[in-house]
Amino acid sequence: MPSSYNPTERGWYRDAQARRHAIVSPAYTFASNQALGITTATPLAAAAGVFGIDLTLNSLQAFLDQLALTPHGAVAILDDERRVLGWSNRGAIANDPGLQPLAPLDSATEPLWQEAARLSATLQAGSARFQRLAGVPYAAARQVIEPLPGTRFEVLLFAPQADFMEGAVQTRNRMLGSMLVVMIVLLPLAWLGTRNVVRSLQTLARNSERIQRIDFDSPPQPIESHLYEVDVLGQSQQTMYQSLKQRTEALELAQAKLSQIVQTGIELGRQQDRTALLRRALFGARDVAHCQAATLLLKTERQTLRFALRTSDDPIPDFELPLYDPQGQPVHQYVATHVALTGETVVIDDIYSETRFDVSGTKRFSESSGLRVISTLNVPLQPQEGEIIGVIQLMNALDPHTGQVVPFDPEIVSFVEAIAAQAAVAIQNQNLLDAQKEMVDSMIQMIAGAIDAKSPYTGGHCERVPELAIMLAEKASAVQEGPLAEFAFRTEDEWREFRIGAWLHDCGKVTTPEYVVDKATKLETIYNRIHEVRMRFEVLLRDAMIERLQAIHEQGMPSAEADARFEARRTQLLDDFAFVAECNLGGEFMAPERTERLRRIAGETWWRHFDDRLGLSHEELRRHEREPAPPLPARESLLADKPHHLIERASTQAFHPKYGFQLKIPEHLYNHGEIYNLSIGRGTLTEEERFKINEHIIQTIVMLERMPLPPNLKRVPEYAGTHHETLTGTGYPRRLTADALSVPARIMAIADIFEALTASDRPYKKAKTLSESIKILSHFKKDRHIDPVLFDLFLTSGVYREYAQRFLLPEQIDEVDITPYLG
Template identity: 55%
Template sequence: MKIGSPARDTEVVRRARAVLAEAREDPALLLSVLTDLTEAHERTLARAGITGPAHGQPVDPLQAAKEMIAQQQLEIQELKRELAAQTRRLNQSADAQHKELVFERAKLERLVRLGIAMASERDETRLLSLILEGAMELTNADGATFYLMTEEEDALEFQIIRNRSLNISMASTPDESLPFPNVHLFDLQTGVPNEKNVVSKAVLLRQTFNIPDAYNAGDFDFAGTKKFDEANGYRSVSFLTVPLIPRGGSVIGALQLINATNSETGEVIPFDGELQGFVEALAAQGAVTIENQKLLHSQRELIDAIIELTASAIDAKSPYTGGHCNRVPEIAMMLGQAAHDAKRGPFADFGFADDEEWREFRIAAWLHDCGKVTTPEYVVDKATKLETIYNRIHEIRTRFEVIHRELTVDYLSRKVKELGGDPAPDAELMAEYDRLQADFDVVADCNVGGEFLDQEKIDRIREIAKRTWTRNFDNRKGLSQDEHLRLKGIQGRPPPAVENLLADKPTHVVTRDPGDIERFKTSGFKMDIPKNLTNLGEIYNLTIQRGTLTEEERFKINEHIIQTIIMLETMPFPKNMQRVPEYAGGHHETMDGKGYPRRLTREEMSVPSRIMAIADIFEALTASDRPYKKPKPLSESLKILGFMCRDHHIDPDVFQLFLEKQIYLRYAEEYLDPSQIDEVDIEPLLEIAREASATY
């Protein structure tokens, strides 16, 4: 058959009709048939004069062409309608699928965003709000309630309640719970599981409940819901209750959504079964986050409790320093807050970025003296010069007693020899008694520390030390192993032995391991280190010119800051607490670089470190529980701080802040005896601070 002939065109039409039914569901095939018919139609027009037999009669070519064209036009129009209808159906189907994909994608994106937000949220109330509001948004719920398990795990406690229609938004706080009774998981009288309440049953069975209409839910008791509806002019219809179960853990709470709403009509509808899966996924993710938050919170509380326990234990070592580790953080936090709040001046750019930085500073304040755990109590509490574990003045007094009796024995011996002499003490003996008493008075007076011991008394001590007494018992018996080691290489004297009343003996000295000095230096500590660990020499201690501490003991006390730094630097603090050793270890440094243990300058110290120094000094000056000094009044304490500021020992800017914000007075009113709170003129002190600040 010749292509393009009338017979071929007729065949095209026939074939088009044959496949028309099949082509109705295939747009591509419809388009192909339509193309063929159109081409055949165009060829028919070109051959307008063609004739053909019809019932044996001749056919008008023009009429035949018109009829064929009309028939083909009908076929073409029909096919066009079919194609248009099919196109509309496909477009509608594509639009529906697109909307569904967009909807699913939006829900997934919302879940991801919620997950990210929950993971970074540290506040529990805001975290619960994120979960609740996310679930309401996913389901277009009108209301929602969040419950958490009580510590006893026998009831659920209301945490958050939201209702958009009623404009209700309530949340519990650490200080105040919501005014609703807990939902008990078991009957308080019988102990039977509470399965009439949908929330308790969801938790008990670890199962989600999707209720289309609460008023027709025969398995559950919604009496409380109906009472609420009646009181508020509301109608609770659909409920979705989901237990919060962290992976592999116990139920920690429940999320209940109320009245799913059609976003277009506002009509209350049942919760969509597919959306239920999204809510369950959100609840599971939220449960894990809440559980992690609770674990982190418990760990933080444990760490803080251990830190405060350590500080309290250090204070408890000595009744004379009790409270120091508790009071210094109070001053430090007041000063830190004042610096943080400053909008102008030297602290305008200073501030703690978040709660973690505040916690870091507070922990450093609590631990600023943790190294004192290594300082012997008798050094911390040394109230007299001869004190070690006990006050050795009693031992020395015993020697005076011995001499007194030896004098008496000598006198009586002479009298016996004289046979009949006068038994009353003679003038010479009485003079010796008086001299001995005077010598003891000098020793006792020197034993009590003071501001300065003059050379005359030092010489008197050395003279008194020359007096002798007779030891009649072996002084190498009943000793500890450590005491025996100290006697190694020292020649002993068997009794009776004449000894000096006061002495600096080799056994009084404990030498330092040479390696200690090298270890201190390699750690960056720049303190002058005595060659001896201790020196208990009696003359050496009694001739201390200021206070009661020897050079070795003063270093031992100062060494607590070295031990503080060493202890804190070896602790595996998390990243957000890396500066605790720096803050805690700098409170004995001075602005001029002459402090200890590392001789840092002002430029090398952070603001919190400089704050800690003033907090530590002011607490020590005003403390009323020190054995070696009387508590100072406010005016004198601030005057001393002013001298230290002028001498570049403390930071002038922090001192000025301390004065201007009256932190000294706020602290005094809470912690000092009223007798210490006197009138203070801070203007001269402020002038000192300004002048000192101008030199930097």
């Protein structure tokens, strides 16, 4: 396969997407192996993609070469442009028609094929007639097949009339010679037999006309004549009729089975459900082979064959057939394992006389099921010369006329192998789709786990919220009355869409710095800047010590007075630092008087003797250059809000009006001003930092809406991005009201809040009990921040307790009286 190959750019992919139904492509060159062929393609549900199956012209040619034709017959299959897809001929017309694959039939160089091309252009579809070709009488038939709207294939059959009437012509010539003698010698007697001969000849003529029309509704009228020659001619006509009928029926059967193979391929391409796909493949093989029963065995990763499906209602065996023995040697003693190991098709006419393989298991099945298996056909499932993925076993071929069990006709093997190949490709493609889904789901869970691992302050939040959301969604889907009666996830795609949305509900947190999420004190950034502030107090205390010594030794101040002044200063600095450190913790509300004292302390000054612009990164130095550097030594405030504390907000498309976000965006990205941070009224976060944390939901929505999600995942951004909205329009980021919030979005809000309340792996808070968490959640219901109907279902269905037993610590689980919170 070329590295540049992209199936979505192929004509069959675009046609299937555009027409929105199954199509059969014109013949073209495959990119994988440069072979000519056609592709059957059908769009997947919800425009998720296109499923295609390839059929090479080589396989079609091989099929035509095996067709049972008359000794000098020929057949050709054309597309709707009258290009030759395949041809076969026999006997005297076995000359090469001079046609290349996909060449128009009219371009044939062999004269007989040239005349056949002209004849087919005038012959109506579904009709047949006798016509002279190259001076020889021929029987010709033309049939048009339309497996799908807009797709036509033409089958052209022709054979010399002599193939059917050679014996009759010879007999007729002998009879005419004898009649001439009789007329000359026995003319008087001839008149007596005229009426009988005329009637016989008229019957022969009528029979011949019916044969010419390919009319096989009833056998030809028998000839009763006292003349030997007429009687022999009638018998020859009967023989010709039977021969022509058998040949025509064989061609019609081959055509029907070819159509059935095409139809089965189309249906396999449409299937997205794995079980339905396997059933269609198995039942399609059974129908083509016209047998009593079929079994499908699939290869496992353990190098065994497991029974996957049966056409009968018998229980599927729970054991597996090993492909290799304990010594690693291949197991060829069983027919199924032999086929899986070698890729050979095996036909058994009678298992009770079989000596090549151990068929004891099949005999036991016969005894236990009541279906006496006699003949079997075992075909490998092998996609495009790749690894064998399973085996189809067909049992008891049935005679189409008597219904008796007979051996499998060798001519049917190629048809079954064709269906098996189609099924193998379809199963392999389904396996690839399942593997891709599993990989995507695993990657999504890996991202969620990485977000949880990023900060101990979020713990296992991204893992537990989806579990709780799905538990509540299952209960809501089961409600049959009330406001939730119309809600339900009815398909696996809808459930998967919700699961992915729940797993990704906090994916935007990858953009949130850990030091903001984990900010435990007001001065904390990458580290707690209280250490810088304490060092400044240390400098002031050291200055006080120096002033004490200078006062005693240079100014002559009494030691007692100097000591008293120093002790007072020391006490003041210790008290002021303790106050600043307390403000840094954010445990108390910053009343106006506390803010005023903080500003008074900030007014203290100290002398800086070193250049504060040395050793800075380029970005940090750029911020310092917003103001000129003062000469050293420089007098510095004990606490300050400086220009370089302001971090500019970069331009971003995340706040584009098209997203509909209704949030007040702070002017700066961060403000690290010391007074500004220490003056925070409650908690430890500034307005900028709180916005940055809330911004994770904005980033979640933007990231997900920018992704090229398929139609069956289009609601993932909605499910992931609405859990901070409220029914009253006071939530964020879009301030949606109740009318804009779906049931899944409301479920996500409850799951997100309850998980945060009950989480026991947060380093900044003590784990709440189950009853405390339910009580707090009831306040959200009262304020219409969450859906009251879903909250009541959350309680009455027992989801809260089921979740607690799975994820809460034993000491958190206490008795909860839900009665006060209902209604």
